Amino acid sequence: MRDVAIVAFAQSPLVRRQTDFDEPQMIMPVVREAYEQSGLDRSQIDFVCSGSADYLAGQPFAFIRGLDAVGAWPPLSESHVEMDGAWALYEAWMMLQIGHADTALVYGFGKASAGNMREVLTVELDPYYLAPTGIDCISTAGLQARALLDNSDYTERDMAEVAARSRRSAMSNDHAQVKKDVTAEEILAEPYWVDPLRPSDCPPITDGAAAVVLVAGDRARDLCERPAWIRGIDNRIETHYFGTRDLSKSPSTEVAGKTVGSGDGIEVAEISSTFSHQELILKDALGLQDSTEINPSGGPLAANPLMAVGLIRIGEAFNQIKNNGKQRVLAHATSGHCLQQNLVCVLEGD
Amino acid sequence: MSDDVKVLNSVVSLDYERPPTRAARRYTEAVGEKRLIAHRCPECERLYTPPKGYCPVCVVLTTDEHEIEVSPEGVLVSYTVTNPDKLHQQGGKTSARGDVMLDGTRITLMGELDGVEAADVHTGMRMRAVWVELEDGRLPSSGGWGAVGIKGWEPTGEPDASREEVQELLKKAGES
Numbered sequence: 266m267r268d269v270a271i272v273a274f275a276q277s278p279l280v281r282r283q284t285d286f287d288e289p290q291m292i293m294p295v296v297r298e299a300y301e302q303s304g305l306d307r308s309q310i311d312f313v314c315s316g317s318a319d320y321l322a323g324q325p326f327a328f329i330r331g332l333d334a335v336g337a338w339p340p341l342s343e344s345h346v347e348m349d350g351a352w353a354l355y356e357a358w359m360m361l362q363i364g365h366a367d368t369a370l371v372y373g374f375g376k377a378s379a380g381n382m383r384e385v386l387t388v389e390l391d392p393y394y395l396a397p398t399g400i401d402c403i404s405t406a407g408l409q410a411r412a413l414l415d416n417s418d419y420t421e422r423d424m425a426e427v428a429a430r431s432r433r434s435a436m437s438n439d440h441a442q443v444k445k446d447v448t449a450e451e452i453l454a455e456p457y458w459v460d461p462l463r464p465s466d467c468p469p470i471t472d473g474a475a476a477v478v479l480v481a482g483d484r485a486r487d488l489c490e491r492p493a494w495i496r497g498i499d500n501r502i503e504t505h506y507f508g509t510r511d512l513s514k515s516p517s518t519e520v521a522g523k524t525v526g527s528g529d530g531i532e533v534a535e536i537s538s539t540f541s542h543q544e545l546i547l548k549d550a551l552g553l554q555d556s557t558e559i560n561p562s563g564g565p566l567a568a569n570p571l572m573a574v575g576l577i578r579i580g581e582a583f584n585q586i587k588n589n590g591k592q593r594v595l596a597h598a599t600s601g602h603c604l605q606q607n608l609v610c611v612l613e614g615d
Numbered sequence: 616m617s618d619d620v621k622v623l624n625s626v627v628s629l630d631y632e633r634p635p636t637r638a639a640r641r642y643t644e645a646v647g648e649k650r651l652i653a654h655r656c657p658e659c660e661r662l663y664t665p666p667k668g669y670c671p672v673c674v675v676l677t678t679d680e681h682e683i684e685v686s687p688e689g690v691l692v693s694y695t696v697t698n699p700d701k702l703h704q705q706g707g708k709t710s711a712r713g714d715v716m717l718d719g720t721r722i723t724l725m726g727e728l729d730g731v732e733a734a735d736v737h738t739g740m741r742m743r744a745v746w747v748e749l750e751d752g753r754l755p756s757s758g759g760w761g762a763v764g765i766k767g768w769e770p771t772g773e774p775d776a777s778r779e780e781v782q783e784l785l786k787k788a789g790e791s
Contacts, residue, residue: 285637290668293676307674323631333671380631388627397625 269361270485270492271612273302273478274580279442279568282378283472288322292334292374292474299370299476304488307336310478311366313343314357316350316373317572320385331374342366349373350576351598351608354477358498361481368481374474375572382470382571390602391505403467405507405602407459410542412512414461417545421461424541425449428465428566431541435563442568443469465566466541473570475577486615493586493594493612497525500608505601512603518550521609527595528552531611533585535578536597539565543604547597551609557595561585575599579610586614638668641682646764647749651687653722662720665763686718687744690776691768692784696733711736715768721787727767739775742768 275298277283277291300306313335319327328345337343342365346352350373357369383401390396413419426449435441447465455463485492501517503510522528534557538544544559553559560566562581565574575598582596592614600606635643638654642665645652653662654677656670664685669676694713711728713736728736729745745766747754754764776784 282634284634286668287633287636289671290636290676293669293674297674320629323629323633333667333669334674336671336674338672376633379633380629384629388629396627397623 267362267364267481268485268494269358269479269481270489270494271477271579271583272480272485272489272492273299274475274583275299275302276440276475276573276577276580277473279440279471279473279570281442281470281472283376287330288317288327288374288376288474289330289333291376291472292331292372292476295474295476296335296370296372299478303478303480305368305478307370310368310370311342312357312360312369313341314345314353314360314369314371316346316348316353316371316576317375318347320388321375321377321380321571323380331372335370335372348600349572349574349598350475350477351579351596351610352500352575352600354479354576354579355498355500355608357479358495361479366481367484369479370476371479371576372474372476373573373576375570376472377470377569377571378472386602394506402602403459403462406467406540406542407462408507409512409546409603410461410466410540413542413546416511416513419542419545422449422453423545424461424466425452425463427538427541427544428452428463431560431563431566432465434561435567438562438567440568441563442471444563444567462540468539468565468569469567471568471570471574473568473573475570475573475580477576477580477583489587491587491614493583493614496611496613498608498610499524500606502606505605507603510603513546515546515550515604515607518547518597518604518607518609519552521607522551525609525611527609527611528554530593531557531595532591532593533558533561533582534595534597535560535562535564535581535585536595537565537575537578537599539569539574539599541566543599546604551595551597553595575608579612582610582612586612636668637679638666638677641679642666643749643752643754643764645684646746646754647752649687649746651685651717651744652682653685653720654681655683657681662722664722664724685720685722687765688771689715689717689742690781690784691728691736691738691740691742692716692723692781692788693738694728694736696736709733713742713768715742716784716788721784721790723788724762724765726762726765728769729767730769737775739777739781741771741773741775743771745769
């Protein structure tokens with residue numbers, strides 16, 4: 266295995282609706298900032314990989330426009346995944362592993378504000394049995410939360426504690442969208458939205474973009490004072506039929522976590538707990554210790570730019586090593602409804 | 616199909632609302648005043664109309680400060696005549712489309728050629744934009760093909776550009 270490190274991370278403002286800019290205008294400053302941090306210019310980048318979903322933009326081949334933000338002239342080596350940018354990072358990491366590239370730019374972006382996410386995300390369900398039922402992403406999360414409450418000792422108060430802590434943590438994150446000094450009691454006083462979920466158990470709708478630069482080998486130390494080495498990265502998927510899954514658990518996260526050593530000495534974990542109850546499921550699946558700080562950035566409950574939110578978890582984990590002197594951190598990204606697919610990544614400092 | 620077979624129709628329809636960018640709003644306002652605006656890239660000086668708000672070649676953002684007005688007139692540098700067939704009915708008429716290079720730029724805009732018989736179309740003709748009328752300050756949703764806000768091109772009646780002048784213009788368009 267080659268040593269591969271993250272040397273730069275940038276993110277756009279994460280906002281409810283980005284009106285003045287389209288996707289390339291949203292991505293371009295982020296990519297530029299990532300390049301500046303890394304000290305590399307685009308002629309020194311061997312491979313570019315992006316993550317986005319045309320269903321968010323509502324335009325076929327919308328992902329192609331993302332290339333306007335990185336410059337496709339002179340011709341570049343490029344790829345795209347119709348997934349969160351975290352999976353684009355996985356592809357780029359593999360390109361570096363097999364030696365086809367020594368440097369890579371990864372970006373993810375989404376303007377969820379353009380469509381109605383409760384309808385759009387239904388279309389990503391199995392098209393024969395589930396999508397025709399019209400069940401939406403908040404309702405599937407509600408099914409999962411109920412399954413957790415009924416099959417574990419967790420309570421709605423545990424969920425509210427997660428929701429409150431996430432919004433309080435976000436107060437120190439300049440990029441976060443929903444930041445509030447709120448208590449679990451205040452959240453428990455909210456009426457149910459989709460029982461057992463209250464509004465504060467659910468994420469905001471967010472427009473945003475993020476970019477990461479990967480570098481192989483010792484060169485990473487020349488470009489970044491404290492690079493974050495990718496010591497393990499794995500992703501696993503479960504069936505798309507809810508009826509055949511125990512929604513109160515996340516076996517795919519557990520397998521991916523074990524593969525990368527998630528239960529061992531993690532100081533900070535940035536996880537894609539899109540709904541409050543998912544943090545409880547993920548913490549157990551990953552085997553995180555109580556000493557592990559979870560989502561100091563506020564996580565997806567504070568800002569949820571679809572297709573960038575997982576990559577931002579990896580970027581925030583990198584910042585913990587680069588800026589906060591942490592040594593071993595974890596990032597998690599998810600895809601699909603009810604934590605169907607999960608990617609876990611462990612980063613270490615020198 | 617047997618009567619025993621039941622069919623489940625599941626039609627999915629999604630609505631999207633994409634607010635125009637600032638650059639697009641300013642372009643639309645200008646079209647309402649029968650003016651054409653472009654953004655000039657500060658690095659390579661390429662012009663973009665309608666403005667994108669960035670130059671995808673240099674990868675830099677462009678803003679109001681890079682906005683310039685360009686002439687809605689130019690020279691026909693290429694054209695094609697379409698005769699009605701199964702693929703190109705065009706209302707059953709022979710029609711022409713052309714590429715007009717705007718004066719003082721190397722931007723070509725393509726569109727229907729209006730006010731001239733197809734048989735009389737030739738490169739070098741001087742053309743001007745036929746504007747789309749705004750409806751309540753907005754571009755009508757069925758704008759058709761061609762540049763946004765421009766229905767097509769009609770001859771100005773001025774003398775043609777010479778063959779050498781057209782060749783110079785085409786060479787300019789190919790420069791990167």
